Amino acid sequence: MTSENIKVLAQNKKASHDYFIDEVYEAGIVLFGTEVKSVRMGKVNLKDSFARIENNEVFLYNMHISPYEKGNIFNKDPLRTRKLLLNRREINKLTGYVTQKGYTLVPLRVYLKHGLVKIELAVARGKKLYDKREDIAKRDAKREIERHFKEKQHI
Incomplete structure (x- = not known):
């Protein structure tokens, strides 16, 4: 999904660690x-968010959007439930x-398209x-191989 018209605003890095x-x-x-103004400024957090289907509609829970500083009375609750289209x-x-x-259902990232x-x-x-431990072991092994390969190149 790489395009010149996409700007990633927030990512849920924990999702790939906790889920397949x-x-x-x-x-x-x-x-x-x-x-929207807060999201464009990148003030969004997906860490503990999840989606649920209710009445044939999809809703997103626990996505935190910080209140817009200049929004005064128009600001909404940062953790309110939001409908997905x-x-x-x-x-x-x-x-x-x-x-x-x-x-x-887990959100992975929020972006502008x-x-x-x-x-x-x-x-x-x-x-x-045990799956998480296996992934960590694979990642460590890959890092070790890359580090060893770099050392060989410098010699």
């Missing part, structure tokens, strides 16, 4: 004016995934502790 990512969807998000077909597919045991705020939503399965 199966599928990724792009969704629009319903925001108010002051929220997806096609009916995509929502039906997501519903099928989420009804299976172990699947959840052609001036619109979009969110990348992933269908994910939770990792067990």
